[in-house]
Amino acid sequence: MSLLEADLKYIWHPAQQMKDAEVFPPVVIDHGKGCYLYDIEGKEYIDIISSWWCNLLGHCNDGINDAIKDQLGQLEHVIFANFSHRPAIELCQALLPLLPKGLTHFNFTDNGSSSVECALKMAFQYQYQSGHPERQRFMCLSESYHGETIGALSVGSMDLYARIYKPMMMNNIHFDGLDCYRCPYGQTRDTCNCECFVGAEKAFVAYGKETAALIVEPILQGAAGMRIYPPEYLRRLRHLCDQYGVLLIDDEVAAGFGRTGKMFAIEHAGVSPDILCTSKGLTGGYLPMSLTITTDAIYQAFYDDFKTHKAFVHSHTYAGNPLACRAALAVLHIMERDDILKKAAEKSIYL
């Protein structure tokens, strides 16, 4: 049996109709270097999709390779409940000055969907423990995407992913968001006055008092078709959330780590979220890891004597994996050393 035959016999690939593989068989990759991938026949490809938007600094990057190899000789993994390790601590310290103001507490998870699940539970429990048990719902924009586990699907608005599972999902509020490419108000970026914000305003008037949090992809609705929208919309969302006591969850899983030119996309709007989710670029596309990062105000609502049962009882076996933390530290080091954001700004004009 050839490699490809064995693949088609055994592997159920993600997010595709496997019958299509009869016509478009998977490309079996042998190795990669920089932006190039090479299949088992030696054919070269440019990885323009960055291996599902996560590969920031190229395949087989020497700096990241060395960091992981070094960590392998030291410690591969350890339970993160009541244990800790240097790479995780140093990663938080390295990220702190790069994050939007006020985000100071890091909860480790292991993929983007998990970081969204963590954010939803954290927001829900925060409201519950802060005298607002009636705030049980979540808001999201039309055409939003936040991952494919049940909770994350429940705050996504893309029918393609969610339709069949509707009976399994939470009853959230999906309001009319935005579409700058086909603006229903006939505006352009120069004439835009966020006319479409009326969708958010209506939703807050109707449901603002029963909502725990709003989740949004900042600046860029990725899965919806790389739809980019103006920072003003985010600023207004922040304002509405403050007005109604609703938490703002900033899903930077796709847009974070320089993807929109800033380290985190919400920086374009000059505001901070209450909770920030990040994953894809975090380890440069090397290892599955994600972070749900929040404010001291939220952290303090969980901080009490054990018997009050206010702790955040949420965990993943691979939370805070040391190898992934070392990869992430190497990514931050290389981004700073090589001035990646500045170079990206120059290259984007050329492109």
Ligand SMILES: *Cc1c(COP(=O)(O)O)cnc(C)c1O
């Ligand atoms: C990819 C993505 C997720 C889900 O991350 P996974 O690691 O694939 O589970 C969540 N939110 C956004 C905005 C994403 O692009």
